[in-house]
Amino acid sequence: DTGVSQNPRHKITKRGQNVxxxxxxxxxxxxxxxxxxxxxQGPEFLTYFQNEAxxxxxxxxxxxxxxxxxxxxxxxxxIQRTEQGxxxxxxxxxxLLAIYGYTFGSGTRLTVV
Amino acid sequence: xxxxxxxxxxxxVQEGRISILNCDYTNSMFDYFLWYKKYPAEGPTFLISISSxxxxxxxxxxxxxxxxxxxxxxxxxxxxxxxxxxxxxCAASEAGNMLTFGGGTRLxxxx
Numbered sequence: 355d356t357g358v359s360q361n362p363r364h365k366i367t368k369r370g371q372n373v374x375x376x377x378x379x380x381x382x383x384x385x386x387x388x389x390x391x392x393x394x395q396g397p398e399f400l401t402y403f404q405n406e407a408x409x410x411x412x413x414x415x416x417x418x419x420x421x422x423x424x425x426x427x428x429x430x431x432x433i434q435r436t437e438q439g440x441x442x443x444x445x446x447x448x449x450l451l452a453i454y455g456y457t458f459g460s461g462t463r464l465t466v467v
Numbered sequence: 468x469x470x471x472x473x474x475x476x477x478x479x480v481q482e483g484r485i486s487i488l489n490c491d492y493t494n495s496m497f498d499y500f501l502w503y504k505k506y507p508a509e510g511p512t513f514l515i516s517i518s519s520x521x522x523x524x525x526x527x528x529x530x531x532x533x534x535x536x537x538x539x540x541x542x543x544x545x546x547x548x549x550x551x552x553x554x555x556x557c558a559a560s561e562a563g564n565m566l567t568f569g570g571g572t573r574l575x576x577x578x
Contacts, residue, residue, distance in 0.1 A: 358510070387565060394476075396556050396568030397511065410565065445510055453561050455501055458510030 358459035360446050366465045367436055374432045379448030379462045386429050387456060388421055389445040397445055403429060436466045470494045471559050473569035481577055486544040488572050490557035493538065497559035500529060501566065502542045505554045514555075515542070547576045 359378040367373050379386050384405050389397035400419065403410045405426035418436075423429040433440055443463050447456035472491045480486045488502075498519040503511035517524040517531045517540070524531050530543045544551055554573050558566040 389568075394570070396473075396558075396570045397566075399565045399567065402565050427544075447510070455503075455513035455516060456511075456566065458503075458512070460508065460510050 358446055358448055358457050360459035360462050362462055363460065364463045364465075364467060369438060369466055370435055372432065372434045373436060373464065374430050375444055375446075375464075377429045377446030377448075377459060379428070379446070380457055381427075383448035383450055383457070384426070385422055385449045385451070387447045387449070388429070388431050389427060391443045391445055391461070392441075400431075407425070431445065433464075436464075438464075438466045441466045468493075469570075470497075471557060471567050471569040473555075473572050475559060476570070477575070479575045479577060480547050481567050482549055483546045486542075486547045486551065486574055486576065488542040488544075488557075488574065489556050490540045490542075490569050491538060492540075492559050494559070494561065494567075495538070496561045497567075498538050498562065499530070499560040500533060501558045501560070502529075503556045503558060503568075503569040504551075505571070511556055518554045544574075547574075549576050549578050554559065 361376045387402040388400040388406040391397045401421050418434045421431045442463045445461045447458045449456045501516040502514040504514050505511040515526050515529045515531050533540045554571045556568050556571045558568045
């Protein structure tokens, strides 16, 4: 097992375009989380799944953001009509339970120009 | 409303000395606390954790202290090594759900 894998590592897109990121968690982990981190800040919770069910979404999450985890395995995060304020590092993590500590991927850095 | 705060954005210590990183929280429902370490271009990696039923947890050079009455936790690294230079995040969980992170403290350990 190579840990949590995120693709792509970097994405540059023009404002108004849609982007999609993929996260492959550790295979035996049933929980999957998406976080966003901007420069100088800590990771900010976006949403999480237990198996294929999306259990919680941050109230800060714009309706331009949508996440899926079909079949409870990999997950995708889509941002529609990107804005410059969406530029950030998008981090995925997986765990059995939060109390055991997440395992994070290396993130996808999004730059909206 | 920041529920987890790390008030020192940076800390510089000499190799071999103790590093103390601090974290304050406001949500009294948090029952589990964790520290993560992050190097540039990598995701955060889990370092050490503590349950709210304890006030101290130790793992090698790393010790986390929890003061529930003050809603304060700290991470002690002793002795500090240059390889410890990184950004450290504290995080808190309520009932095993998602983590809420502080803003991070950049630790620089000088040889």
